[in-house]
Amino acid sequence: MIYLQLFWSFLQVGLFSIGGGYAAMPLIESQVVQGHGWLTMNEFTDLITIAEMTPGPIAVNSATFVGIRIAGVGGALVATLGCIAPSLVIVSILAKVYYKYKGAKSLDSVLACLRPAVVALIASAGLGILRNVVFSSNALGMQNVDWVGAVLFIAAFVVLRKLKWNPILTMALCGALGLGVNLLLHGLPG
Amino acid sequence: MKAREKRRVKTKTLWELFAGMLYISAFTFGGGFVIVTFMKTKFVDEKHWIDEQEMLDLTALAQSCPGAIAVNAAILVGWRVGGWLGMAAAVLGTIIPPMVILSAISFFYAAFASNPYVAMVLRGMQAGVAAVILDVVCSLGVKVFKGRSWLDIAILAAAFVATFFFKINVVYIILASALIGIGRVLWMKRKEAAK
Structure with a gap:
């Protein structure tokens, strides 16, 4: 049963993530965090962080990570299969159509309308992650602001946007600074 | 004799597809487009299995289909070079590295994160x-x-409000914008026909 659920959830991720890269992220969040509660928002954010630091598509990384945590190695296999199954079917059909007709203008035009929607969905998922970074609990209030996280975010955003720093380097530095500043502020844990 | 030789060549091609994708996928950070660039270097410049223009078309196709760009590109290149078996070899090569790495990480994650x-x-x-x-x-x-397309800006704004504030399922938002896209294509065709 859990195998079927995993397969079905990641099938939807594979089927509706169009445009690559981050396009899968809002779909994974809606399935895994909101739909089934398989991961908390914090675990999901960790997953995206890990996916960003390791090779491989976010969808395949997430399918493996979630599958193995929910149902072991079998879970990882069915979830990954679910996430590539739509590609296998659709890409092979479109490849045949493509070689027959060369250049599908109508498809491009439909995709042109999807693009702004995908940008909006990624923005929304990104803001969800940002909220998780800036507020240490679900309640939004000044007393719950994680100032270290907020300052790190702003600094990282500026160096990425203005100085075009390498994303992986920026994230690694954020990790190191997060550790250093928290140790300075709160002392050794425990 | 000839048939056997042909089969041996085929097995070699399948193996090279698998090993090539395995290598590229294990060492490529940074998403679909980076991996497509490496695939071009390997299969177009080095092996001459596909010509450059076709690789560009395959990239565009991989990007327009649902799913991960890297997996889509592997499906297309594998299918083009070695048929159905080639597709299987290329896809396996692409997904094995992230699966192994993420399995190891998720195994340690619970102990790690605490x-x-x-x-x-x-x-x-x-x-x-x-x-x-x-x-x-x-x-x-x-x-x-x-x-500066008002329709695009309106879709962006509406999709954002729908997902961020109203928590409408992402799938419906994508379907709705695809429908708008289809509507626009039909409307443009009618306008062209009326001219």
Whole structure:
């Protein structure tokens, strides 16, 4: 049963993530965090962080990570299969159509309308992650602001946007600074 | 004799497809387009299995289909070079490295994340990943606004409000914008026909 659920959830991720890269992220969040509660928002954010630091598509990384945590190695296999199954079917059909007709203008035009929607969905998922970074609990209030996280975010955003720093380097530095500043502020844990 | 030789060549091609994708997938950080670039170097420039223009078309196709660009590109190149078996070899080569790496990480994650030092590092990195994603969003968003198409801007705004404030399922938002896209194609065709 859990195998079927995993397969079905990641099938939807594979089927509706169009445009690559981050396009899968809002779909994974809606399935895994909101739909089934398989991961908390914090675990999901960790997953995206890990996916960003390791090779491989976010969808395949997430399918493996979630599958193995929910149902072991079998879970990882069915979830990954679910996430590539739509590609296998659709890409092979479109490849045949493509070689027959060369250049599908109508498809491009439909995709042109999807693009702004995908940008909006990624923005929304990104803001969800940002909220998780800036507020240490679900309640939004000044007393719950994680100032270290907020300052790190702003600094990282500026160096990425203005100085075009390498994303992986920026994230690694954020990790190191997060550790250093928290140790300075709160002392050794425990 | 000839048939056997042909089969041997075929097995060699399948193996090269699998090993090539395995290598590329294990060492490529940074998403679909980076991996497609490496695939071009390997299969177009080095092996001459596909010509450059066709690789560009396959990339565009991989990008327009649902799913991960890397997997889609592997399906197309594998199918083009070695038929159905080639497709299987290329896809397996593409997904095995991330599956192995993420399995290992998820195995250690629970112990890892409860360590207070690791938790601090992860928390800092979360701030970084939020910045990376919102930086990408800004670049993509600027492109949409620069296009000066009111329909695109309206779709962006409506999709954002629907998902962020009303928590409408992402799938419906994608389906709705695809329908708008189909509607626009039909309307343009009618306008052309009327001319």
